[in-house]
Amino acid sequence: MTDQSRNALERLAANKHERLNARLKSRYNRERRFRAYGIASIALGLTFLAILLTTIFSQGLSAFWTTYVKLDVTYTPEVLYIDDATDESQLRLADYDGVIRQALSERFPEASGRQTMRNLTGMVSTSAGYRLRNRLMENPDLLGETETLWFLADDDVDLLMNGIIDRNLPESERRVNDQELEWIDSLVSSDQIERRFNTTFFTNGDSRDPETAGILGAAMGSFYTLIVTLALSFPIGVAAAIYLEEFAPKNRLTEIIEVNINNLAAVPSIVFGLLGLAVFINFFGLPRSAPIVGGLVLTLMTLPTIIISARASIKAVPPSIREAAMGLGASKMQVTLHHVLPLALPGMLTGTIIGMAQALGETAPLLMIGMVAFIVDIPGGFTDPATVLPVQVYLWSDSPERAFIAKTSAAIMVLLAFLAVMNLLAVFLRKKFERRW
The missing domain is CATH 1.10.3720.10 (MetI-like)
Incomplete structure (x- = not known):
């Protein structure tokens, strides 16, 4: 074999080796890209899952805690329109919301006017009256007596206590006005409002009122x-x-x-x-x-x-x-x-x-x-x-x-x-x- 033929064969082998190396390199690059795409897909999916779970948990954790307000309620017969404590129909149809209004008026004597009293009464959940009715029907001897009870707060008060309602916003942009903020601050300073684990979420059925709705x-x-x-x-x-x-x-x-x-x-x-x-x-x-x-x-x-x-x-x-x-x-x-x-x-x-x-x-x-x-x-x-x-x-x-x-x-x-x-x-x-x- 002449030197010219040998050189030609060597160049041919070198070219073939280079092409083989180029194909191997291209294949390895494709494999690395495919692996990178797979890792990126998994990372993207986990990221979206983390965002979803974080959003759900950040919004839902506050629902496991609720706000209670302490009031001194007096079962006044004249307010309840009850003249016979043994009459079950009178106990069932009595004005228990009037007792709540009376307790709130005694706690905040400066409140006056129909709209102001409506706002004051609205700080307590509508379930308060039903709770008083059940208590008085179970124990009619409470008629005319005074007792201290904790009542569920309204959902707006609960949102404020959770920090969901920003109290620094202008009054026109808040569901809780300045007067209600003063009342809530007064209850906080006197330890008459507190946060508790929301057992009603697990023991109640559905309701139109968020504070009493359960699963x-x-x-x-x-x-x-x-x-x-x-x-x-x-x-x-x-x-x-x-x-x-x-x-x-x-x-x-x-x-x-x-x-x-x-x-x-x-x-x-x-x-x-x-x-x-x-x-x-x-x-x-x-x-x-x-x-x-x-x-x-x-x-x-x-x-x-x-x-x-x-x-x-x-x-x-x-x-x-x-x-x-x-x-x-x-x-x-x-x-x-x-x-x-x-x-x-x-x-x-x-x-x-x-x-x-x-x-x-x-x-x-x-x-x-x-x-x-x-x-x-x-x-x-x-x-x-x-x-x-x-x-x-x-x-x-x-x-x-x-x-x-x-x-x-x-x-x-x-x-x-x-x-x-x-x-x-x-x-x-x-x-x-x-x-x-």
Whole structure:
């Protein structure tokens, strides 16, 4: 080989090596860019999640604390218009708001005029009169006596104490005027106003007044609705999965059923609400805004999820388990119930819990069946009018009262806590009972 040929081959090899290095460098650069894009996407998602949670928590924490005002109230018969303490109708219809006005007038004797007295009385929640009525009906001997009680403050006073209303703004831009600021400062200086943990948020139902509104009614509605959903969806879903996976013949009919189950898992939830409205309410005549109807609708929505997860759990059981059981003389039913089902049950429970968590957060299908109604009373059964936590959040978010902003965020925090607990339970069950074959 001549020197010229050798040099040509060396140049060719060098060029080839350079091209190879260039391609490798380009590939490594693409991999680094892809990795950077992935990290940036995760960081962006976590940033938005942090912003969302920070906003919810910063707005909702104040709802877990509320303001109380201490007053010396006298159950004056002339003010209450009661002449017979044994007459229950008189006790029920007495002017308890007049007693509150009297207590406030004694505390602030300088207040005069109709508008001034209206502003003064408005510092205390409208629930104060109902509390006095309950106390006097429980103990009629209080008539004519004086006692010191703590009453819920009005929502505007609570917003001021929370710092949400800026007292440094001009009076025309505040919901609390200068005169009310003086009264509040006087109560603060005499230790007649204080902040307490808001137990009413967890023990009351819904209310038009933000300071007395609570989530117990919605929480009980969610509880009854999920009980119906679990009682129907779990056994039906597991039975359907067992039949399709273990007993159903492999033909065109079962293929159509399997395809439809997979498609139903992707159907928008509001479609199930329309189905529930047409079938359960209009056709069967079940009561609107009742947990039993909500549970039936959510059962239809969660069944595909439970069936798919249950079938995946059954498929994960090794065929050797079935073959060993049948080799020892077990029937097909015994193999399924005594061997396959116990081994697949942890995965089934995990899928069921995830489906129930999805049902807990649903709003659209329940709006279609009337569970958006304003319900004050706590539901006591599956047929009582009720709402659920997601719908309660929707109702409060649409309220014009500023204090409901904190209530909305606090209800979201409670809902997120329930969802987190259910998902953690699913993870725990999967880790504890999962078997690797």
